[in-house]
Amino acid sequence: MKKKILLSFIACIYAAFLLAQTPTTQWRPVYHFTPEKNWTNDPNGLLYINGVYHLFNQQNPFENKWGHMSWGHSTSTDLVHWKHLPIAIPETIDKDTTWRFSGSAVLDKNNSSGFCKTKNCMVAIYTADQPNLKKESQFIAYSNDEGMTFTQYKNNPVLDLHKKDFRDPSVFWFEKTKRWIMTVSLPTEHKVQFYESANLKKWNLLSEFGNQGYVNGIWECPFLIQLPVDHDLNHQKWMLAVSFSGPETGVKIQYFIGDFNGKKFTNDNPADKKLLIDNGDSFYAAIPWNNLPDHQKTFIGWMVPGATDTYPWRGQMSIPRDMSLAKTAAGLRLIQLPAMVIRNNLNLISRNQFTEIKNIQLNNEEKLLPDQKLVKNNSYWLEAELEADKGATSGFRIAQKKDKNNQTTQETEIGYDASKNLVYVHKIHSENSLKKDTVRQIINLEDHIGKVKLEFLFDKSSLEIFVNGGRKVLSTNIYPDEEANLLSAFGMDGKCIFSDIKIWDLSGLNKQ
Numbered sequence: 001m002k003k004k005i006l007l008s009f010i011a012c013i014y015a016a017f018l019l020a021q022t023p024t025t026q027w028r029p030v031y032h033f034t035p036e037k038n039w040t041n042d043p044n045g046l047l048y049i050n051g052v053y054h055l056f057n058q059q060n061p062f063e064n065k066w067g068h069m070s071w072g073h074s075t076s077t078d079l080v081h082w083k084h085l086p087i088a089i090p091e092t093i094d095k096d097t098t099w100r101f102s103g104s105a106v107l108d109k110n111n112s113s114g115f116c117k118t119k120n121c122m123v124a125i126y127t128a129d130q131p132n133l134k135k136e137s138q139f140i141a142y143s144n145d146e147g148m149t150f151t152q153y154k155n156n157p158v159l160d161l162h163k164k165d166f167r168d169p170s171v172f173w174f175e176k177t178k179r180w181i182m183t184v185s186l187p188t189e190h191k192v193q194f195y196e197s198a199n200l201k202k203w204n205l206l207s208e209f210g211n212q213g214y215v216n217g218i219w220e221c222p223f224l225i226q227l228p229v230d231h232d233l234n235h236q237k238w239m240l241a242v243s244f245s246g247p248e249t250g251v252k253i254q255y256f257i258g259d260f261n262g263k264k265f266t267n268d269n270p271a272d273k274k275l276l277i278d279n280g281d282s283f284y285a286a287i288p289w290n291n292l293p294d295h296q297k298t299f300i301g302w303m304v305p306g307a308t309d310t311y312p313w314r315g316q317m318s319i320p321r322d323m324s325l326a327k328t329a330a331g332l333r334l335i336q337l338p339a340m341v342i343r344n345n346l347n348l349i350s351r352n353q354f355t356e357i358k359n360i361q362l363n364n365e366e367k368l369l370p371d372q373k374l375v376k377n378n379s380y381w382l383e384a385e386l387e388a389d390k391g392a393t394s395g396f397r398i399a400q401k402k403d404k405n406n407q408t409t410q411e412t413e414i415g416y417d418a419s420k421n422l423v424y425v426h427k428i429h430s431e432n433s434l435k436k437d438t439v440r441q442i443i444n445l446e447d448h449i450g451k452v453k454l455e456f457l458f459d460k461s462s463l464e465i466f467v468n469g470g471r472k473v474l475s476t477n478i479y480p481d482e483e484a485n486l487l488s489a490f491g492m493d494g495k496c497i498f499s500d501i502k503i504w505d506l507s508g509l510n511k512q
Contacts, residue, residue, distance in 0.1 A: 024310045026482040027461035030379040031080045031349070031506045032303075033057075033317040035072060039065050040315040042168075042221060042285035043300050045105030045124050045147075048292045051077055054147055055300070055317070056124070058102060061087050064314050069099040069129065073147055079320045079341050080349060080509060089124065089141060089150050101127035101136070102168045102221055105147075106180070106200070107291045113200045115142035115151075122147055123200050125182065127167035128157060136166045138184065140200055159184070159195065159203045170223040170287055171200075177262040185242070186210070187218040192242060194224075194265065207264040209240065212271040213254045217246020221253075221285040224260060227297055229325045229332065237325055237332060240265055241277060243285050251284040251304050253277040257325065257332045269331065277334060279443045280425075280475040282306070282462075283318060297323045298339050303462055306477035310461070318475060319457055319464055326471070330446060337470040338457065346381065346504050353505035360498040362394065362491030369501070375487040377507030378480065383455045384501045388418040390450065392494030398458055401484035410484045414456060414465060418494075421448045423467050427478055443472045459506070 028034060038060050045056035052075050059072030071089035074082045092098040103126025108116050113123055121144055128139040137157035141150040159169075159182075169184040179196040182203060186193065191210030195203040210219070221243040229235045238260040245251045255275050258267045269275075277283065278301075286301030301318045320339040325332050337343070347354060355371040374380060378399055388394045395415030403409050413426040423443040445452070445467070455466040465474045489498055 021311060023312060026378075027308070027310050027479055028313065029316050029459040029462055030509050031457075032319060032459050032462055033074065033082050033300075034313050034315070035059055035074075036084050037312040038063060038314070039067070040072065040313070040317075041066065041302050041304075042102040043287055043302060043317060044071055044102050044126065045122075046287055046289040046300065047105045047107060047122060047147075048289050049107060049120050049122075049146065052146075053077070053079055053289065054105070054122075055082070056088060056105065056147070057317070059087065061090065064311060069101055071100050071124070071126070078345060078349075079339055085148065088143075088147055089126070095132065096130045097132050099129040099131070101129045102285065103127055103138075104170045104172075104223075104287065105290065106171055106173065108142075108200070112180070112198060113140075113142065115153075116144065118144045120146050122150075124150060125158075125169045125171045125200065127169065129167070134164050135160075135162060136164065137161070138166075138169050138182075138203075153201065155201070158201050165218075168221045170221075172224070172290060174262055179262070181206075181224070181262075183222045183224045183240070185219050185222050187220055190215045190219050192219065192222045192240070194263070196262075206262075209256075209265045209267070212267060213242075213256065213274050214244050214246070214249060214252070216248055217244045219244050221287065223287050223299075224265065225288055225297060225323070226260075227323055227325045227334075228295070230327060231324060233295060237268075238265065239323075239325070239334065240267075241286065245284070250281050253283060253286055253301070255334055275333070277336070278473045278475050280441055280465075280473075282477050283473075283475040286318070288323070298341075299323060301475075303475060303477065306461075306479060308461075308479040316462060318462075321473075328446065328471075333471065335470045336473055337466055338455075338464075349509060350381075350504040350506050351508055353508065355503050357501040357503075358499065360489060360501070362489060362496045362498070363494065364492055366397065366488050366490040369487050369489055369503075371503070372486065374503050374505035376485045377505070378485050379459050379505070379507040379509075381455075381457050381504040381506055382502065383453075385451070385453050385499045386416050387451045387497045387499065388416060388491070389494030389496070391419045392491060392496050393417045393419070394491040394496035394498070395454075395489070396456075397486075397488045397490060398463075399478060399480035399484045400486035400488055401481060402486065410480060412463070412478050412480070413490075414454070414463075415490075416452045416454070418450050421445045423452060423454070423465065423472070423474070425463070425465065425474060425476060427476075441474060441476060443467055443474050445472065
């Protein structure tokens with residue numbers, strides 16, 4: 001009997017192993033970045049050189065789970081087609097064991113470091129995590145072959161406070177002082193520090209900023225950037241972004257608007273003012289590209305995986321987003337939209353698989369949209385303008401599945417509730433295992449006018465929603481069955497008008 005029980009137990013374990021190794025192609029995004037295989041998290045070392053976007057990323061070269069942290073490397077010319085390259089900065093296994101945690105990269109045009117033999121010399125500035133020493137410090141490495149290989153600086157670390165938690169340097173060139181500026185995090189102290197350097201090797205402390213906004217958690221992956229206000233290059237303000245995670249909030253990114261004089265950042269808002277970059281449960285560790293042309297301000301974040309396992313990869317990046325600031329009744333606020341580099345080429349990327357639907361009116365009803373063939377592969381881009389009576393709710397039901405009696409068994413609802421003036425996402429049987437606090441997520445809107453503009457990017461298992469021209473954003477993950485691929489519009493409790501709906505099918509992207 002014991003032998004039978006043991007054999008049965010072994011069989012169950014083996015079956016679970018085989019299930020875990022089954023490719024989940026139905027959930028692999030098409031027009032968002034994923035590694036070819038294995039785990040990924042934070043984007044690192046974002047750098048633009050001669051028409052090429054370099055994306056380094058936290059990657060486990062060996063397994064489909066977090067560990068063995070190294071820098072992966074991919075490149076793109078359009079931010080949707082990615083060329084996967086060999087691991088750029090691998091871990092070092094020795095008495096100290098050095099994992100290559102998050103950081104940034106710069107183009108050292110004037111060879112300030114003395115490392116450069118080519119005009120496209122990259123210098124990476126990153127956190128070396130040494131668990132055996134219980135220490136994190138900042139290392140640098142350089143590349144003269146456009147990121148294919150890196151040489152470690154022989155006198156690393158370049159910045160060491162002998163702390164267990166001290167990480168994620170973000171570096172840029174500050175023209176006014178002719179110095180490199182580093183923003184780096186003290187996670188458990190809820191602070192960031194600012195340093196300056198003339199050569200990327202010797203760093204001097206300038207100031208600290210912290211204990212403002214959200215403080216019940218850890219601070220990570222900060223960046224500091226100057227952004228135009230209402231697209232006016234003569235009127236710019238500084239934004240400090242800090243990723244944080246805590247028991248009450250989960251993973252989020254907060255931001256502060258203010259001034260930076262080359263030494264100190266000053267927050268324009270009261271210390272307890274809380275501003276979020278994204279209202280969803282999965283956007284984290286975002287950083288901007290360095291060296292972008294034409295005043296572009298583009299960043300990308302990691303979309304934290306949901307509760308459902310994927311294979312042979314785990315983790316993906318968000319869509320790259322353009323950033324600016326806008327004046328609102330509540331003050332200056334961040335505006336973010338899918339990168340113009342992508343938006344301008346949507347028809348080309350979709351190979352003209354596109355439809356436009358005008359003037360749908362619904363009241364207490366649901367209607368399948370025409371051209372379902374454009375959405376059947378669960379990889380599309382949708383823009384819509386909605387208007388609803390004061391007590392009405394309208395929106396879309398995506399990744400929808402119906403049984404033989406035409407009863408819905410699975411869907412995710414994206415809605416505008418005019419009575420409460422909010423946009424929401426409600427996951428209804430859309431994932432095998434859901435945390436209760438992420439089933440329904442909301443965006444509270446500031447202006448109550450009975451109209452809303454939605455732009456959402458659904459890509460197999462990721463969902464990003466941009467509201468009213470990028471004034472609010474919500475990112476999350478869903479894991480629908482492969483057969484859950486219908487798209488409906490709905491209007492409840494009053495008259496709802498969909499004045500314009502545009503849909504691009506992007507599922508054929510990987511066939512180009």
